[in-house]
Amino acid sequence: MLSLVSKINWPILIVSCATIGLLPLFPEPHVWEKLRMLVEGNLIRAIDWFDLFMHGTPWVLVMLKIWVSLGRDAG
Numbered sequence: 001m002l003s004l005v006s007k008i009n010w011p012i013l014i015v016s017c018a019t020i021g022l023l024p025l026f027p028e029p030h031v032w033e034k035l036r037m038l039v040e041g042n043l044i045r046a047i048d049w050f051d052l053f054m055h056g057t058p059w060v061l062v063m064l065k066i067w068v069s070l071g072r073d074a075g
């Protein structure tokens with residue numbers, strides 16, 4: 001799994017975070033709205049969970065890619 005993440009190019013991850021990860025931007029980034037709803041306990045509907053998964057996936061992939069990159073440099 002981590003080897004698959006290491007094969008993803010940085011430009012693809014950056015573009016996906018800037019588009020899927022943030023859009024729509026107004027009134028606030030969608031992923032931020034869903035994270036706020038999760039913390040407040042308002043993430044109840046299935047569509048909200050799907051939105052959190054869809055808009056959060058690029059950010060999780062970036063964090064995994066950073067983790068894999070730092071692990072390879074340290075080893």
